[in-house]
Amino acid sequence: MKFVKYSQSEFEEIRRLYESVMAQACHGLFFREGMILGEEISKIALQEPDKYFEICANLLRAKGWVDNVVFQESSVVVEGSFEICTSSDDATCHRLRGIVRRMYEGRLRKRMHCEEIECTSRGDKHCVFKVEPVGGD
Secondary structure (H helix, E strand, O other), X not given: OOOOOOOHHXXXXXXXXXXXXXXXXXXXXXXXXXXXXXXXXXXXXXXXXXXXXXXXXXXXXXXXXXXXXXXXXXXXXXXXXXXXXXXXXXXXXXXXXHHHHHHHHHHHOOOEEEEEEEOHHHOOOOEEXXXXXXXXX
């Protein structure tokens, strides 16, 4: 086996590279996991379309994903997300973003884009997700 030597600055740059790549991969993985979870919630809620978002909110609370959630036409306000970190410069609720996206897609029957525009991990009061059709329709 052969060993190579890194300088401290090379090691730090490589460490930052790996941390960045792994963080991005994890965010995508958590988001896709949330979409799977949101699909199941959506299927249950679609059994009573008139109460769709009420059922979604009840299921999210019952499963422990949130303390409270308010669905609006194009946004979702969340209190007490299970994904909250102590402090972050970035939004951290990737699973919940996937869940929210899939629930809106299930109800509206079209592809949606979901973005976390406020996050308590960044110091915001609530986590807020903006939901809109892909392509702005």
